[in-house]
Amino acid sequence: DIQMTQSPSSLSASVGDRVTITCRASQGISNNLAWFQQKPGKAPKSLIYAASSLQSGVPSKFSGSGSGTDFTLTISSLQPEDFATYYCQQYHGYPKTFGQGTKVEIK
């Protein structure tokens, strides 16, 4: 199975900060990587697919990059509605696996 490792597991940031989350795959996955946002008590929301393509309706403050084994999710200017947990997921092969999540909290 492909293991996905996110860092950090949690971070504290202020409104307006630029935030970067890293995701590393245990083997190369090309650009078959997605990012999801989840708020407490809610279903996950799809943000990014193919490592860097925004889902329809997702604001451009979110961006993704990377290929192979190393990927990043960046939020350019953190807003109150962005405080949530973020997960990366590889869909290069089965089983589809997630990172453990990064909780973004208010400083």
Add this chain to the structure above:
Amino acid sequence: EVQLVESGGGLVQPGGSLRLSCAASGFSFINYAMNWVRQAPGKGLEWVSAISGGSGGDTYYPDSVKGRFTMSRDNSKSTLYLQMNSLRADDTAVYYCAKNMAASGTWDYWGQGTLVTVSS
């Protein structure tokens, strides 16, 4: 508007069975692969199963549920199912259905989830 509405969750004893449903609307259901994903209380996301579009002839499972869970679809009802047998305490989770993107292995829409609790 794409909508995915799960149902069928509840309390079940260890070793018991439960069937979850996911009613889909707002898109051509038959044309899309679908998935189930779960989240244990306070934990991360775990992919549970996938089924191909069309007749649903191809299904995929992780080792954690293989042989116990069966995913199926009824295109005439635009409904997805997850039959869960031999349930264990560690199957306790919120179960989400998720729609595949066209020509992609990842997902664009999720349902709101249904809670399954396995306990005596």
